[in-house]
Amino acid sequence: MEFNVIYVIVAREFKKFIRERSRLFSAIARPLLWLFIVGAGLSRLVPSDTGVSYTQFIFPGILGMTILFSSIFSSISIIWDKEFGFMKEILVAPVSRLSIVVGKALSGTIVSTIQAAIILALFPLLGFNLSVVQIIAVILICAFTSFSISAFGIVLATFYESYESFSVIMNFIVMPMFFLSGAMYPVKLLPEILRICAKINPLTYGIDAMKHVIFRFETGPMSPDFLFIVDAAVIILTSVIFVLIASRAFERKG
Amino acid sequence: MSIIKVENLVKRFGDITAVNDVSFEVEEGTIFGFLGPNGAGKTTTINILCTLLAPTSGRAFIAGHDCIKESAEVRKAIGIVFQDTTLDKDLTARENLIFHAYLYNVAKDKMQQRVDDVLRFVDLYNRKDDLVKKFSGGMKRRLEVARGMIHWPRVLFLDEPTLGLDPQSRTNLWEFIAELPEKNKVTIFMTTHYMEEAEVCDRIAIIDNGKIIAMGTPDELKKAVGGDVIYIKTTDNASAKNEIERLFKFNVSEKENEIYMTCGMGDTCIPEIINTIGEKVISVRLQRPTLNDVFLKLTGKTIREETSSGDDIKDFVRAYRKRH
Ligand SMILES: Nc1ncnc2c1ncn2[C@@H]1O[C@H](COP(=O)(O)OP(=O)(O)OP(=O)(O)O)[C@@H](O)[C@H]1O
Ligand SMILES: [Mg+2]
Numbered sequence: 001m002e003f004n005v006i007y008v009i010v011a012r013e014f015k016k017f018i019r020e021r022s023r024l025f026s027a028i029a030r031p032l033l034w035l036f037i038v039g040a041g042l043s044r045l046v047p048s049d050t051g052v053s054y055t056q057f058i059f060p061g062i063l064g065m066t067i068l069f070s071s072i073f074s075s076i077s078i079i080w081d082k083e084f085g086f087m088k089e090i091l092v093a094p095v096s097r098l099s100i101v102v103g104k105a106l107s108g109t110i111v112s113t114i115q116a117a118i119i120l121a122l123f124p125l126l127g128f129n130l131s132v133v134q135i136i137a138v139i140l141i142c143a144f145t146s147f148s149i150s151a152f153g154i155v156l157a158t159f160y161e162s163y164e165s166f167s168v169i170m171n172f173i174v175m176p177m178f179f180l181s182g183a184m185y186p187v188k189l190l191p192e193i194l195r196i197c198a199k200i201n202p203l204t205y206g207i208d209a210m211k212h213v214i215f216r217f218e219t220g221p222m223s224p225d226f227l228f229i230v231d232a233a234v235i236i237l238t239s240v241i242f243v244l245i246a247s248r249a250f251e252r253k254g
Numbered sequence: 255m256s257i258i259k260v261e262n263l264v265k266r267f268g269d270i271t272a273v274n275d276v277s278f279e280v281e282e283g284t285i286f287g288f289l290g291p292n293g294a295g296k297t298t299t300i301n302i303l304c305t306l307l308a309p310t311s312g313r314a315f316i317a318g319h320d321c322i323k324e325s326a327e328v329r330k331a332i333g334i335v336f337q338d339t340t341l342d343k344d345l346t347a348r349e350n351l352i353f354h355a356y357l358y359n360v361a362k363d364k365m366q367q368r369v370d371d372v373l374r375f376v377d378l379y380n381r382k383d384d385l386v387k388k389f390s391g392g393m394k395r396r397l398e399v400a401r402g403m404i405h406w407p408r409v410l411f412l413d414e415p416t417l418g419l420d421p422q423s424r425t426n427l428w429e430f431i432a433e434l435p436e437k438n439k440v441t442i443f444m445t446t447h448y449m450e451e452a453e454v455c456d457r458i459a460i461i462d463n464g465k466i467i468a469m470g471t472p473d474e475l476k477k478a479v480g481g482d483v484i485y486i487k488t489t490d491n492a493s494a495k496n497e498i499e500r501l502f503k504f505n506v507s508e509k510e511n512e513i514y515m516t517c518g519m520g521d522t523c524i525p526e527i528i529n530t531i532g533e534k535v536i537s538v539r540l541q542r543p544t545l546n547d548v549f550l551k552l553t554g555k556t557i558r559e560e561t562s563s564g565d566d567i568k569d570f571v572r573a574y575r576k577r578h
Binding site: 007 | 327332339340341354401
């Protein structure tokens with residue numbers, strides 16, 4: 001792995017992220033709409049038997065949504081780079097494909113974690129009382145989850161050559177990943193087949209880990225679905241697997 | 255020493271044979287040109303040489319390294335300007351170059367200096383902080399050449415470097431490229447379908463349908479099609495024709511009040527002919543064969559010339575009017 005390569009790929013993404021104000025704006029606006037419109041609406045329907053309102057319940061899920069959208073968006077910009085040729089400039093350079101993939105996944109990680117941290121700062125508005133340790137733990141979980149989702153996004157991007165596939169990815173991969181992640185409703189309440197889908201979704205484990213840290217209750221319908229150690233293991237393992245698959249895919253030649 | 259060596263290269267895409275048994279060598283420090291029409295296999299050959307594509311069979315070496323097995327070594331030795339722009343338009347000129355310098359591990363203490371140097375070299379220093387999307391086509395092309403040079407490559411690939419440029423920018427870019435080998439100790443491998451541009455090459459390979467159909471210096475290739483044509487207008491074409499045919503054994507023809515003949519070296523033939531039939535001569539002109547003639551002779555077709563697009567449109571309009 002070459003650190004100069006990882007550094008410059010991350011620096012490029014970060015520069016573009018800062019320049020594109022509208023991207024940051026919509027990245028922040030989307031979770032806010034869900035939290036305060038969908039959350040507020042549904043909380044009238046859902047009884048809060050564990051002392052947690054529905055808006056509070058979906059807070060980890062909304063952080064997960066922020067991560068999901070911005071990580072995937074960052075990674076599939078690779079398709080854009082392919083279409084506009086910049087990918088060739090990277091691929092023809094004497095650098096290992098692993099460095100390229102790690103650099104790209106870290107780019108997604110950094111911009112996603114920044115956005116998630118901005119959303120997280122709303123916690124007092126939602127009636128939470130989080131300690132510094134909890135806040136740091138949530139940010140770390142966000143970072144690790146972003147890395148895994150970004151790496152997954154890179155694997156996706158290797159299959160597509162043109163940006164027309166963007167809406168396909170959004171509608172058939174990203175949206176289902178969001179709804180089947182335990183973000184809006186507990187995984188344990190899902191029908192069997194959907195529960196299986198949720199269990200193979202890395203985002204599920206990221207959100208579950210955040211529930212462990214934010215709620216601190218272990219029973220009831222709104223409690224976490226898996227052990228924290230399972231969450232951590234899955235996130236790390238999927239990160240490694242996706243990075244390796246993506247590096248292999250970049251190695252492939254016609 | 256040959257810095258590029260290609261042996262029996264073949265690349266098939268399904269049924270299409272894009273590169274068909276191509277072999278050639280390029281001397282270090284020279285400009286080598288690949289000349290051919292659309293779809294001839296020029297870009298495919300470059301993609302194989304720069305390790306982006308694996309050949310179906312055959313071998314290729316750059317600076318002694320195998321393009322397939324030692325791709326890392328080959329990548330270090332080359333710079334490339336692709337046929338289509340590969341700049342990040344949302345970054346500034348300088349940021350694009352810095353990105354490249356990092357990728358190629360240029361030493362940190364030399365990086366700034368080197369980037370400024372190549373920017374000055376292509377005359378873009380005063381635009382260095384502008385976003386690339388604000389650049390004209392010619393400026394982007396120059397920036398790409400500059401970028402390709404940053405890491406001191408031993409071979410620079412230029413795939414149709416002047417594509418889409420106006421005649422003025424093309425000339426400027428060529429003056430600049432022609433100086434590169436001497437100033438920077440770099441070997442240039444370029445492709446084009448502009449005939450005039452191929453003339454700056456030390457050696458040319460003419461490629462058509464994936465096969466090299468002729469190779470040599472521009473002069474050698476032109477000689478191969480029969481040399482120069484001399485056109486003479488005289489007061490008495492018939493007798494001048496007889497005299498020249500008798501004394502020089504040339505095959506003389508007549509067209510539009512002029513007699514003309516093909517000979518190996520026009521510039522030395524003209525004085526001799528004038529000495530013989532001097533009193534009858536009204537005017538003399540010499541036409542050198544162009545690479546276009548070479549291509550026409552070898553393939554029976556002309557290369558699509560971007561420069562004549564104006565004429566193409568005129569022809570089209572004429573044909574259109576006839577039909578309606
Ligand atoms: N990835 C690919 N898949 C299928 N066919 C391809 C591919 N790349 C090139 N070809 C085919 O190979 C042939 C040679 O293409 P190539 O791009 O090398 O031509 P070229 O000489 O560079 O032409 P141009 O002057 O238009 O750039 C063409 O028939 C083209 O359609
Ligand atoms: Mg081409």
